[in-house]
Amino acid sequence: MSTDSSLSIHINSQSRLFPTTHCRTKALQGTETTQHTIPLSILDATVANFAATAGVWIYDPPSCTSDHGHTAMSAACLKQSLQETLNAYPHWAGQLEWTRPQRPHQHHGVNDHTQRHGRVQVTCGSPSDPGVEFVEAYCDNMAVKDLVPSGEDRAGKCKVWDVSSMRARELFPSTVMALRGDAGAPGMKVQITTFADAGIAIAIMFAHPLADAQAMSHFMHDWAAVNAAMVANAQIPALSPVFDPSLLDLAAAGDIDSPSPDAEIVNAAQELPVHRFDWWASEKGCPDGWDEATKIPEEFAGSEDARSEGKPMPWSQWNIDAPVGNYLVHFTGKEITRIWKTACATVAEEDKSxxxxLPSRHDAILAHMWILINRARDSKSSSTTSSSSTTTTSGVDLIHLDLTLGVRSRVSPKLSERFVGSPIFLAHYSLPLEAARSSPLGKIALGIRGTTALFTTPSVAALLHEKAHQVSAQRYWDGFCGRHHVIVTSWAHLNVYQVDFVGDGRNVPRYVLPLMPDVDGCLQLMEARPNGLDQEDGVQGGLNAEVKDRKEKRHWTDNGVDVKLQMEAEALQRLLNDPLLRKYA
Structure with a gap:
């Protein structure tokens, strides 16, 4: 690995792309437009202020002896196939924007939930559509092998890797995105960076209401399939994303278009473990630069809705100026199995029924990491009580694992796995500090499982009703950062290492990076890259086995699990040096 982490990136071209069927494309200029506006879902609106959904797929130089691989991974070919793929996702080239609601203080007279304050919509099919920002770039001072350790090295000699050395944000276009900039700002942007050794980085970013990680992953698979077909002069595959935000809203309980919420349904929703920190009640102690979010909009001045304050943000628990580390920790398939078996074995007898x-492997690895995080954080400062912290009835501060949960399979009728949008929310599992750092692994893993199990179809329907009737979609944040919180997001089961733009089964990404904000308390986990080092129960977890039979039924952890952790730098170093980290190796 190079000790010089700076990237010398030169922009070759910068443009806006549209589907080949769009009226802005050269062949269709002058044709009749079909502009339409689609309100996004309840949950899409709640994530409007979240950090963008973003990832980088990094590929080694094409190894094909023919020109096939080089053509497939060229910026020109990727650009052409991207436009073709956008035909199935035309709204991503449209304008993501705020709705223009009726006067907010008249909220209880608005009978269309999509037109309340803070709701978002997409307008597309017009010559004024902003398109997708597309950048072609070249890095002349770095080879891919010097940018990112190989999958084998990450699973072997460097099971811990400092991700910040990669300087990933330099691989994304700098254009301001929709809802953050002026009209005409894109909701999606892509950058193709070719490195000095002909390796490629494909960086993709969405305004969060347009796509969560699952929607982004499905799109990457679609784009790769279209690219491979075009290079092979084969028929372009039929793509089947489902973009109909109303399907999610229809799953809400009660009448979400009524002037007022149903008190019984709201009470049921508020029994669920969801934080509901109120931005409008959080001005005191708010860090500089963030105070705009705490101001009650002028439209609500004097309204009853604005006067009802909720739970303030516990700012004293989060030092936003503290340096944040960013490390990837790899666990082998065998380690994951041992962690899971230990979790199951340490579940109390009375809890086994x-x-x-019983806990899953996913529950077990989260429990293991949460224990490590709580051990590493300064226990003296963590136990300092503040007026805004969440406490038990006995006054003991609680520590929170804030879990990102998807709703595609939690609503009725279930949404397709290919449902496009951000149908996610945050829940929390909480314990007193001492219990969160020293309880048996099985107790914590079972607690995580029990928390997610609370979000049944009726519970989620009630939660959707509550959120639909909130006076402003971004008023409440259901997570937080700092020493009492960890926000968890999972990319499990997304098959991100099977995104093959060449189509030969061997174009496996060297590394897939989920881009997360540099904050104290952000944990992301995903399946690791197939390699020749991880084996579980006699099954070779290597690349050749993966290519040989993709239909073989395997567990998502068989190739190991990568955990990317961002937290206060000193605490993170303590975690990495904790013997418990590798107890199950």
Missing amino acids: SAAG
Whole structure:
């Protein structure tokens, strides 16, 4: 690995792309437009202020002896196939914007939930559509092998890797995105960076209401399939994303278009473990630069809705100026199995028959990491009580694992796995500090499983009703950062290492990076790259086995799990040096 982490990136071209069927494309200029506006879902609106959904797929130089691989991974070919793929996702080239609601203080007279304050919509099919920002770039001072360790090295000699050395944000276009900039700002942007050794980085970013990680992953698979077909002069595959935000809203309980919420349904929703920190009640102690979010909009001045304050943000628990580390920790398939078996073995006898069932591997690895995080954080400062912290009835501060949960399979009728948008929300599992750092692994893993099990179809329907009737979609934040919180997001089951733009089964990404904000308390986990080092129960977890039979039923952890952790730098170093980290190696 190079000790010089700076990237010398030169922009070759910068443009806006549109689907080939769009009226802005050269062949269709002058044709009749079909502009239409689609309100996005309840949950899409709640994530409007979240950090963008973003990832980088990094590929080694094409190894094909023919020109096939080089053509497939060229910026020109990727650009052409991207436009073709956008035909199935035309709204991503449209304008993501705020709705123009009726006067907000008249909220309880608005009978269309999509037109309340803070709701978002997409207008597309017009010559004024902003398109997708597309940048072609070249890095002349770095080879891919010097940018990112190989999958084998990450699983072997460097099971811990400082991700910040990669300087990933330099691989994305700098253009301001929709909802953050002026009219005409794009909701999606892509940068193709070719490195000195002909390796490629494909960086993609969405305004969060347009796509969560699952929607982004499905799009990457679609784009790769279209690219491979075009290079092979084969028929372009039929793509089947589902973009109909109303399907999610229809799953809400009660009448979400009524002037007022149903008190019984709201009470049921508020029994669920969801934080509901109120931005409008959080001006005191708010860090500089963030205070705009705490101001009650002028339209609400004097309204009853604005006067009802909720729970303030616990600012004293989060030092936003503290340096944040960013490390990737790899666990082998065998380690994951041992962690899971230990979790199951340490579940108390009286809990083994719980309705939630025994912990999964996913629960177990989260429990293991959360224990490590709580051990690493300064216990003296963590136990300092503040007026805004969440406490038990006995006054003991609680520590929170804020879990990002998807709703595609939690609503009725279920949404397609290919449902496009951000159908996610945050829940929390909480314990007193001492219990969160020293309880048996099985107790914490079962607690995580029990928390997620609370979000049944009726519970989620009630939660959607509550959120639909909130006076402003971004008023509440259901997570937080700092020493009492960890926000968890999972990319499990997304098959991100099977995004093959060449189509030969061997164009496996060297590394897939989920781009997360540099904040104290952000944990992301995903399946690791197939390599020749991880084996579980006699099954070779290597690349050749993966290519040989992709239909073989395997567990998502068989190739190991990568955990990317961002937290206060000193605490993170303590975690990395904790013997418990590798107890199950």
